[in-house]
Amino acid sequence: MNKDAFLNPKLFDPDIEQIASRAGFGEGLVLAAEENEQVVGLCADLTESTRIQAFAEKFPQKFFEIGVAEQNLAAVASGMAAAGKIPFISSYATFSPGRNWEQIRTTVCYNDMPVKIIGSHAGVSVGPDGATHQALEDIAIMRVLPNMVVICPTDSIEAKKATLAIAGLPKPCYMRLSREKIPVITTEQTPFEIGKAEVFYEGSDVAIIATGQMVYRALLAAEELKLHKISVRVINCHTIKPLDSKTVLKAAEETGAIVTVEEHQIIGGLGGAVAEVLSQKYPIPLKIIGIEDRFGESGEPNELLEKFGLTKEAIIKAVTQVLKMKGK
């Protein structure tokens, strides 16, 4: 454990507190609006579910219900930003940024407007709603856009900090959030800076770079591998773009083997971003854990994470594989 990360002391307790990261966003947005009067909120008929409700209740004059119209959601926000506002737009990630990609590309990114796109319900852990509502491609379609910042908080506390941070960043931002309750692994003291990946667990044999709720599972894997005398570094990569290539390369140089973990398609996600850096600057064995070019399905969140291979066991297996590759 890296004690400078000030992680939750109950990190490895089975009864660790669990809160959805969307809740952290809801709390953070109210704080951001208290700090900056230009913050406005827009939603596409998912006010309660994306947790923008608290803001809407506290600042009714600054909240705009756009209806089921995600293209309008993004472009109206662009116009408000042009007039000096800091708009947060919330929906499910499959719809925004899924359905309004071109509006985001042209009116937000190319136009360079500081619109904050909040995509809730990312990953298979959305559960029973099934594949239509489980965003697995959002990181790919957002990180490919020039000017865009992409953030995937690891828990609710980090989502709150990220919300405050992006409110103050004069750039287009995308933040992906979980529907499900996930372990609260950080504390208020845990450092958070956009674009800076944090080492949560010290180690030198292999590094696991994870994002979102997968950081927790990576930590569980590291703790177990320690028993087998394998020293694992776990990096919380909450900012996927701009990628903290310095921390990635340092881990590559110091450990010589990397595993990435995300609740997203392998194609185009965090693993791809890490591979883009490693393959060109410091090629070493790499395993990418994510969704293998397929859609999700209905089920309970944990059943789905297991079915799609996003488990502690899968991470441990990948670690042993990269260690073997490194040994050759």
Added chain:
Amino acid sequence: MLTAQEARKLEEKANIIRQDIIKMLLEAGSGHSAGSLGMTDIFTALYFNILNHDPKNPEWAERDRLILSNGHICPALYATMAHAGYFPVAELKTLRELGTRLQGHPHRTALPGLETTSGPLGSGLSQACGMALAAKMDQKAWWVYCLTSDGEHDAGNTWEAIMLAGKYELSNLTVIVDRNNIQIDGFTEDVMPLEPLRQKYESFGWYVLEIDGHNFNDIIDACNQAKAIENKSVCIIAHTIPGKGVDFMEKKFEWHGKPPDKDEAKKALAELRTLQGKIRSEHE
């Protein structure tokens, strides 16, 4: 009402701007002729009469906002802005060149005075709504004008914005629809019928005016009238002639997306200089 002299001055200005559009398109070798010529009178009326703006201070916070949604007719926007004093007229010939501020479709951060980046159709009205919402929140007096094409009313995004303006009673928003009846693939009513367009807007809670988009008194009166309408956005359906001013381009959808070649440009310029043969050209 404009005096006869004021009206003639605007007509002369529009004529010069049309000539520049032809020259720009010839130089660039690509671009959209018909819509640019068809909307020149409206751009001229806006920049030389209607808008509260300051070309020397394009960031002026209290300026009226002009959003061009159908960005492909930017030759008309650029030429009018240059003549209004935003940048040198000589720069017009850089249209679509490498390194130019006059991108093939308008890019906000490239050129001071542009309010948005546009080109992909159907999103400009949403952005205009966003600006109008923000102005209302902050109790600002500046006005939002949005120019749209009729063809982009095929897009669902346009109607999402029309619905929103109705909901929020954006009385500080005036939309001018370039009703020229053409789009790339043909006549609008063949591609995807839009009529009854007026009734559609009205049923979404808008106040609608219909004008001759080449009559300066009509254009200016309608914009003034729009300012007097309370609790509603105003849609001005401007009936225009695509390719206006150049006989062989007028009402031809084939001229939607192409520039004139050298001979065509020569012919077009001669026509404009002689007001379609009504006066003798000094260049004859």
